[in-house]
Amino acid sequence: MPTTPTTPQENSHQVAAKAEFWWAALILGIVTLLIGMMVYMTLHWATMPPSRVETIDPTTLHLAGEFVEDNLGSAVEADGSVTVRVIGNQYSFTPQCLLLPTDTPVKFRATSADVVHGFNIAQTNVNLMLIPGYIVTFKTTFNKPAELVMPCHEFCGIGHAAMWAHVKVVDKAEFFKQAGNGRRLSCVKQQ
Numbered sequence: 718m719p720t721t722p723t724t725p726q727e728n729s730h731q732v733a734a735k736a737e738f739w740w741a742a743l744i745l746g747i748v749t750l751l752i753g754m755m756v757y758m759t760l761h762w763a764t765m766p767p768s769r770v771e772t773i774d775p776t777t778l779h780l781a782g783e784f785v786e787d788n789l790g791s792a793v794e795a796d797g798s799v800t801v802r803v804i805g806n807q808y809s810f811t812p813q814c815l816l817l818p819t820d821t822p823v824k825f826r827a828t829s830a831d832v833v834h835g836f837n838i839a840q841t842n843v844n845l846m847l848i849p850g851y852i853v854t855f856k857t858t859f860n861k862p863a864e865l866v867m868p869c870h871e872f873c874g875i876g877h878a879a880m881w882a883h884v885k886v887v888d889k890a891e892f893f894k895q896a897g898n899g900r901r902l903s904c905v906k907q908q
């Protein structure tokens with residue numbers, strides 16, 4: 718470093734300092750945006766840290782409790798929302814076809830009976846992991862009727878590629894007409 722910088726060198730220092738300032742500002746902006754997204758997701762989606770998740774014994778799912786077979790599928794709650802309970806196991810989802818209403822708050826409650834599976838409804842923001850021993854929850858709303866696929870997107874063994882289910886989003890009125898008798902709904906028989 719010269720002790721007595723000439724004018725062009727001073728200029729190049731200024732240019733460098735200016736560039737450094739703007740790069741630092743850009744990085745700070747990106748970091749602020751990412752932290753802002755985390756805060757927004759936490760508040761808006763009520764994303765919970767792992768310490769808050771519910772646990773369940775994966776070996777007795779089929780015997781008693783919330784995830785017995787006749788409690789799986791879509792259930793209408795007293796407040797008009799819908800809770801959908803799903804199990805993933807090697808190599809299928811139960812139910813094999815989820816029936817969901819449009820324009821209604823839908824809450825998924827799902828778990829795995831054996832290994833880690835992926836739970837992803839294509840073309841939507843539903844993207845979860847089913848981990849044995851834990852109940853995962855997610856709230857969303859579907860805007861329009863659709864026939865969607867739900868592939869497992871977490872490698873879970875030799876049958877992974879064949880593990881997927883259907884999702885049928887139907888008009889709210891049609892859904893609640895079928896829900897009239899209070900049973901759990903799915904579209905397994907309609908396929």
Ligand code: CUA
Nearest residue numbers: 869871873877
């Ligand atoms: Cu289940 Cu991959």
